[in-house]
Amino acid sequence: MAEDDLKDDLRGLREQIEALREALAAAAQPYAQLVASMERLQEIARGYFRLLDLYQRHGSISPDLVVPGLKDDISRHIVAALFERQDRNISQITDAVKARRGTASRRIVREKLAELERAGIVVATPGSKGRTFRVADEVVARWSQVLGFPK
Secondary structure, X not given: OHHHHHHHHHXXXXXXXXXXXXXXXXXXXXXXXXXXXXXXXXXXXXXXXXHHHHHHHHXXXXXXXXXOOOXXXXXXXXXXXXXXXXXXXXXXXXXXXXXXXXXXXXXXXXXXXXXXXXXXXXXXXXXXXXXXXXXOHHHHHHHHHHHOOOO
């Protein structure tokens, strides 16, 4: 009989220990979520500090940092306009470059787009209303890395 009481006591203790484990796991859950949120916040803060460092070193944060081969002003403005909004046609790109720089001609923009396309910086896509242009995926990936925000 004493042996049965001892076994019952052991079962009761086991059940209480298991209940304690479950309660501790439930109590620790919010802290795990808090740690994950803090890690995400640190990642975002590192990205902002990286942007501030880029701005301090270069005076601006522009696609020139990723595509150093952009020697002329119009090409830089074309790439910046396409980073703002992808899939634009030549007229839309010309208007965006004019808004940024003051002057631009369709002929020059067309020539620069052809050069950028040959260099692999811009990709042309045939559409129902003519060709549209966008920044190449490789350039977008490099830009994301420069900014510290992997795609």
